[in-house]
Amino acid sequence: MRTLAARLLTVLAGAAVLAGCFTSTNNHGTSDGGLNFDAGLDAGLNFPETGGQDATPSDSGEDGGKDGGQDASSSGTFSTAPVSFGLADCGGQPSPATKNYTFTNTGPLAVNWSATVGTPVFAIQGPASGTVAPGEQGSITVGVTSIPTTSTAGTPLTDTLTLTTNVPGYTTVLVPLTVTPQGGTLTVSSAPGFGSVTVATTDTQPVTLQNVGNAPVQITLGAPTDPQFAVTYTGAPAAATIAAGASLAGGSATFTPTAAGAASATAAIQVTGAVCGNSATSIALSGTGTAAPLSVGPSPLNFSTVTCGQTAAAQAITLKNASANPIAYTTALGKGTSSPYTLSAPTGTVPANGQTVVNVTPAQVPLAANLTAGFYNDTLTVTGQGQPAVVIPLQESAGGAILTLNMANSNFGNVSNTTASLPFSVTNTGNESATVTVSVTGTNFSDSFPVNTVAANGTENGTALFTALTNAGVVGTLSVSAPNLCDPAPLVITLKAVGQVPVASFSSAPLAVSATCTLGTTSTALTITNTGNAPMSLGSLGSTNGHFTIGAVTNPIPAGGNGTINITGVLPASPTGGSVLADTLTFGTNEPGTPVYSVPVNDSIIGANVVMTPSSFNFTTCNNVAYSVVVTGIIPNGNTVTVVGNGANYVVGDSAVGFGFNGAFDQAVTVTPGNSYPDVVYSDENSGCTPVGPVQVLQATGPICHSVLSLSATYSGGGCVSCGADHS
16 A cells, blocks of 8 residues: 555646656666646656657657666656645635645656755645655645735745656756735825914815735724824725725825924724735824914825836925915925925915915936835925924835846757756846846747746746757857846846757669569668768658568668668569559658658569460461560560460360461560560361360460460351361
């Protein structure tokens, strides 16, 4: 009975299949392997003995991987895809269901393995190492421990399950693991700052409470800690649910100062449900009560986080004059001429019982920006004539990705008639996730980058690929880009490889073989030169029409060497001398594209055709009838064909009926193709005899392909009587 470590393993519902194959060069067969994932997607790490050559790409008869000194070597290809555990609540329990990762060893050798993960978010909860005997299975249980509450909702947390085996060429198998944090994240996108408000008057500012997470949460708002402030939501109950990506509509805050001086308060936000990341827990309220009639707000102005190279939209402050006299004002930016902000009206006058709007415009965030939070903050001080100064914070940060492309080795070296791979990684040291585009140039280079989103302070792995299709050294590039980069420096790595492939060269002229009637057949050979740099394998050899047979074949043909395909002519069942039978020799090679070639073959039939014409005779009296022997075809050198009458009396039927010849074929005659030999035949009987035929009256010897040497006789007239004498 198999143990738990040998049970079938599944990793992640419907997300990934990692497959590979193990090939042996000991001429005992081929072993294949793969990995299974449950929830509907299965593949196995199997080693079936299939016999014959390796079904996976190989470097021309050698194994695709090195066996490190073992008696038998093997090779194969693994393909991986990300394995997602789906959504999981931030800080929530229980964690998502574990996944079993299973592989099966159906080969002749034991497989030693171990597995690790890199971050505390994931854990191996089953065996982390072991040995799988032939025909047995290994199992690794992988699970999610918990999702930190500091995680960003919707931004996947990633890791890699690293499986290490003793399988040559696949000693390290990387399986990406992801789990997506789920929960609400509250932001106060419009924090009420009232600036200066005249005592006993009420100023109202909008409040926008938004859920930027990926799951709904229920919130309850508490009363502000200072009764001079109030927060209300039109039509909202004490507890309200905010859907993912939605805002709580109709919010506003009021400030009614009861005395002059600065005041501040917070309104607590109580949340029911999973919460992710830096979620707001309260609404900050501030303002200054003043006995003067000039009020300035809102405060602060928050321009949020702006992508490198972009410019935030301008915002406005409003100066309100509640007196019957105009009030002059001045402004000052805290960083002076170095401030990243400009003002539309730095000085001016607020009309009596009126207001003035001052637009605050931020400068473009540099492409190579400083990502420190609040690096682009400043202050705006507004001073009205005879009024206390009001300081308004101006808040802005830069956001974006800073990518590095890492590749320990970018030289593929010699690649022999297969596809080789080299790993690379992309690291993001910025403060925003990046949607990464990987670009590859150069003939026959490509890439695989399964996860195109690299989280802030995250790393994702990819693979550069080179497929050998020509015999040449090739240079290419590997680069990455993203739309929100904060570092414009190009990220380029030079790729190098030397392709080695077989190249077939041979004459396309028709091949000539022959078959000689009664004597035998001849052979010939097609010579194939491998002008490439990798061994050439031949396969799928055949004859289109069956007019020749295939003999010895050189297989494989070494790089720079020659090989032959030997063929022998075939004599058909009913040959005709002098005919040429058209055929085609077909064969395939392991060149790129696995081409199939066709070479014309002519099978010449050598021998004579001897035909008696006519072969039907009517005897009316004791008369002679003329005929000819027509000879066609080809007589091989050193051979002859002779024709002679068949027997002395040529008697057929009863002894009274016979045939004789008056001419040449009383004796043997040597004949040659292209000639006709006339003669006369007579019957020993009179008219009225019973029809006779067919009767062979001539015989031919030598390399004969086709002959008609029989006659059919009829008799007309009276009774059948003997002519009595030889008519010759």
